[in-house]
Amino acid sequence: MFRRRTGVPAGGTEVGRAVAALELDGVGREYRKGVRALDEVTLRVPAGRLVAVMGRSGSGKSTLLQCAAGLDRPTSGTVRIGGQDLARLDEAGLTRLRRDRVGFVFQALNLVPSLSVLENVSLPLLLAGGAGDAEREERARAALAAVGLADRGGDAPARLSGGQQQRVAIARALVTAPAVVFADEPTAALDPVTADTVLALLRSAVDEQRRTVVMVTHDPSAAQWADEAVFLEQGRVAGRLPEPDAAHVRDVLRELAGLPRAAGVVGGRS
Known part of the structure; x- marks a missing residue:
C-alpha cells in the first residue's frame, strides 16, 4: 500500500556518511519576549531522505518549516541548506537560494489561476532565468509527465x-531540481486514495530523483511514507521514530498529548 524503502538511503551511501541537505543547530524563534515557537531545535537531514515533522497544533511545526526554508529568520541558532548558512545571506541572497535550491509544496497550493498548468510549472524556471523558452517548456513538460499529467499542460488549474x-504543485516544486523540497500538509484536503498518490510522488522524488523532502504533516498514515518522523512539542524535539508506521506514530502523538499509549516508546519501536 505504501512505499517500499530500500536498505540504503536514496543518497546512495550510509546515513552517517551522507551529505547533509538541511541542518538546524540550536534554532530558536521567539515572537515576543518569553514566548518561543522554537526552542533549541537541532535537526540534521541527510541528502536523499524524506523526513516527516509532526506534533500537535502549536507545537512549532510550521515555524520550523518556515525557518528551515528561509521564509523566516530564527532568533538564535543556525540553519544551513547544503552547507550554506542562511544567516550569512541578505534578503536578495535568501531569495536566490529559495529560487534555485528550494522547492515548496504549500497546503494552499498557490497555483496562479490566470496561467495554464504548464505555465505554472515553468514559472520557477522563468523567475530563475538562464533558460530559454524551449528549455523551460521541455523541463516543465517532463515534470508534468513525471506526475502523470502530461496531457493537462494547456488546462487552467481550475479545470483540475x-x-x-x-x-x-509537486511538479512545480521539482522542476528546478532543488536541494530540498518543503511540503506543508500536502495531503490535508485529499481523500486517502488521492493522498497516497501524492505521497508516492514525493517518495519517488526521493528514491528516483535523489531529492530531499521535509514534510510537515499531522497524519500518521502520511508519516509512514517517511524515512524518519520527528516529533515536536512546545517548540522542542520531543522524539524521533526511524522507519515510522502509522500505529507507532499514533502512539507517540498520544503520549505527547498526555494520553495512554497502545504500544512502543518515544523515539523507537517496541
Whole structure:
C-alpha cells in the first residue's frame, strides 16, 4: 500500500556518511519576549531522505518549516541548506537560494489561476532565468509527465481536481531540481486514495530523483511514507521514530498529548 524503502538511503551511501541537505543547530524563534515557537531545535537531514515533522497544533511545526526554508529568520541558532548558512545571506541572497535550491509544496497550493498548468510549472524556471523558452517548456513538460499529467499542460488549474492540482504543485516544486523540497500538509484536503498518490510522488522524488523532502504533516498514515518522523512539542524535539508506521506514530502523538499509549516508546519501536 505504501512505499517500499530500500536498505540504503536514496543518497546512495550510509546515513552517517551522507551529505547533509538541511541542518538546524540550536534554532530558536521567539515572537515576543518569553514566548518561543522554537526552542533549541537541532535537526540534521541527510541528502536523499524524506523526513516527516509532526506534533500537535502549536507545537512549532510550521515555524520550523518556515525557518528551515528561509521564509523566516530564527532568533538564535543556525540553519544551513547544503552547507550554506542562511544567516550569512541578505534578503536578495535568501531569495536566490529559495529560487534555485528550494522547492515548496504549500497546503494552499498557490497555483496562479490566470496561467495554464504548464505555465505554472515553468514559472520557477522563468523567475530563475538562464533558460530559454524551449528549455523551460521541455523541463516543465517532463515534470508534468513525471506526475502523470502530461496531457493537462494547456488546462487552467481550475479545470483540475484537488489531487491533480497538488500534483501540479509537486511538479512545480521539482522542476528546478532543488536541494530540498518543503511540503506543508500536502495531503490535508485529499481523500486517502488521492493522498497516497501524492505521497508516492514525493517518495519517488526521493528514491528516483535523489531529492530531499521535509514534510510537515499531522497524519500518521502520511508519516509512514517517511524515512524518519520527528516529533515536536512546545517548540522542542520531543522524539524521533526511524522507519515510522502509522500505529507507532499514533502512539507517540498520544503520549505527547498526555494520553495512554497502545504500544512502543518515544523515539523507537517496541
